[in-house]
Amino acid sequence: METLIKERHTPVYGGKIQCRAQGSKHAFSRIFPSFLLFRNGTLTNVPDILDVHLQVEFMRLFGYEVTYDNKTHTLTYDGYGESRQNLTTDSRIYNHSRSLVNLFPLISKENTSLYVPGGCPIGKRDISWYLEIMSKFGIEFENKGDRLYLTRRTVTKAPENIKIRNRSFSSTNIAISCALERQIKIIIENPSIEPEILDLLEMMDEAGAKIEWDSAYNVLDLDARDLNLDREINFTVMDDRNHVVTMIIGALLLEKKIDILYCKPLQMKPFYELLSMMNIRINEDDDRMVLESDPSDFMSNTNLKFETGPYPKVCSDWQPLLATLAKKGVGIELYEGLFESRLRYLEEYSHLGIQYILEGERSARIFESSSTLPKSKIEVRALDLRCGGGLGLLAMLVPEKVYIHNTVQIRRGYDNYPSDLNLLVGKEVFTYKEEPNAQEQ
Ligand SMILES: CC(=O)N[C@H]1[C@@H](OP(=O)(O)OP(=O)(O)OC[C@H]2O[C@@H](n3ccc(=O)[nH]c3=O)[C@H](O)[C@@H]2O)O[C@H](CO)[C@@H](O)[C@@H]1O
Numbered sequence: 101m102e103t104l105i106k107e108r109h110t111p112v113y114g115g116k117i118q119c120r121a122q123g124s125k126h127a128f129s130r131i132f133p134s135f136l137l138f139r140n141g142t143l144t145n146v147p148d149i150l151d152v153h154l155q156v157e158f159m160r161l162f163g164y165e166v167t168y169d170n171k172t173h174t175l176t177y178d179g180y181g182e183s184r185q186n187l188t189t190d191s192r193i194y195n196h197s198r199s200l201v202n203l204f205p206l207i208s209k210e211n212t213s214l215y216v217p218g219g220c221p222i223g224k225r226d227i228s229w230y231l232e233i234m235s236k237f238g239i240e241f242e243n244k245g246d247r248l249y250l251t252r253r254t255v256t257k258a259p260e261n262i263k264i265r266n267r268s269f270s271s272t273n274i275a276i277s278c279a280l281e282r283q284i285k286i287i288i289e290n291p292s293i294e295p296e297i298l299d300l301l302e303m304m305d306e307a308g309a310k311i312e313w314d315s316a317y318n319v320l321d322l323d324a325r326d327l328n329l330d331r332e333i334n335f336t337v338m339d340d341r342n343h344v345v346t347m348i349i350g351a352l353l354l355e356k357k358i359d360i361l362y363c364k365p366l367q368m369k370p371f372y373e374l375l376s377m378m379n380i381r382i383n384e385d386d387d388r389m390v391l392e393s394d395p396s397d398f399m400s401n402t403n404l405k406f407e408t409g410p411y412p413k414v415c416s417d418w419q420p421l422l423a424t425l426a427k428k429g430v431g432i433e434l435y436e437g438l439f440e441s442r443l444r445y446l447e448e449y450s451h452l453g454i455q456y457i458l459e460g461e462r463s464a465r466i467f468e469s470s471s472t473l474p475k476s477k478i479e480v481r482a483l484d485l486r487c488g489g490g491l492g493l494l495a496m497l498v499p500e501k502v503y504i505h506n507t508v509q510i511r512r513g514y515d516n517y518p519s520d521l522n523l524l525v526g527k528e529v530f531t532y533k534e535e536p537n538a539q540e541q
């Protein structure tokens with residue numbers, strides 16, 4: 101298996117860098133199921149990450165002619181070929197891509213036995229709300245041990261309206277893709293209009309669906325009755341907000357100015373609000389953002405207090421990245437509003453100079469640690485994707501050699517993380533290396 105290794109180096113502060121944001125993992129996972137309802141087409145700006153490769157592999161298993169070119173970041177779909185009934189899929193795919201659940205409505209065209217995606221280090225990752233939405237569209241399933249048998253499909257009367265529980269992102273997406281497939285008009289109450297869902301709606305709007313969102317009452321009116329699914333569709337996926345946040349925090353840690361290019365405006369308001377609490381200004385345009393402040397004079401004596409939750413609250417995925425700012429003397433107090441156990445990364449961070457106090461399962465206070473690091477080498481583990489992201493950022497700040505194990509988690513969501521980190525550091529110090537005896541998780 102593989103490790104992300106950072107060689108010994110002397111961190112250098114200051115300067116300016118420019119980078120390009122990668123395509124969005126979460127937008128891709130929300131767009132892909134609806135995109136596959138059309139006859140053929142292409143998606144561009146699709147990131148070269150494990151999560152994409154697994155979703156492509158998964159749909160190919162079911163006869164979907166999908167190919168992905170990692171040089172051009174383009175995914176091509178040439179139609180739904182031969183039907184593959186009664187498949188039994190392997191569990192490895194689920195361990196690495198929770199987003200597969202978004203594809204369940206599509207593959208319920210077959211009688212299929214799937215592993216039930218269980219929890220992961222950040223929480224239980226229950227899927228019962230998603231199954232509840234699917235059942236309203238006549239998708240039947242049966243739970244047997246660790247397997248879920250998906251059997252299509254009683255042609256029930258499609259619902260005219262549906263209420264999403266507790267602003268769930270994936271439930272919203274599943275309701276939208278089921279409604280598109282049935283080509284109905286539907287009112288979706290209480291949807292989670294995360295920026296990635298807006299990207300999906302943009303694709304549907306371009307394809308001819310009629311969409312109205314009443315933000316005051318949070319009601320989405322989706323009319324897909326005149327949608328022509330028998331056509332080609334081409335769409336550019338938005339850029340990844342989590343990647344942008346990673347790069348900005350990396351620049352702050354190394355006191356650099358940063359200029360990030362992206363393909364369409366990102367909805368980053370909650371992040372900018374946090375930055376302004378630290379006196380940091382961002383200048384934003386339609387295709388780039390520039391960190392304006394001089395990063396050397398912002399951090400000391402600031403406190404960052406925040407709670408994660410559905411948009412426009414702070415995105416849960418940013419939480420482990422923001423926590424690394426403690427290393428610059430920022431006092432952090434956080435409450436994780438979404439996932440039960442998303443604070444386990446702190447134990448790993450403690451090997452790289454972070455100290456913390458847990459207050460229950462969801463709250464923490466985080467500081468810079470005064471204890472000295474081991475001189476020879478530091479070994480840590482990427483428990484989940486953003487834990488891996490944060491460990492990479494912290495490794496930039498220490499001279500010692502660092503081994504970050506379980507890179508499969510990092511590869512799930514970062515297109516080329518060693519190269520991002522090297523750009524931030526200004527030297528080639530990070531590389532992925534094969535490590536024969538390690539176990540991936
Ligand atoms: C609204 C929100 O912020 N969603 C985040 C969530 O989306 P993701 O799509 O994974 O999760 P949902 O938005 O559906 O879930 C939101 C909340 O509902 C709970 N739940 C969900 C389904 C269910 O059957 N039962 C249940 O209790 C979850 O535990 C969670 O606390 O994780 C993604 C990956 O980290 C983030 O990018 C998303 O921003």
Ligand SMILES: C=C(OP(=O)(O)O)C(=O)O
Binds near residue numbers: 197198199342486513
């Ligand atoms: C938790 C994340 O993603 P996933 O839902 O794929 O685990 C993330 O992007 O930080």
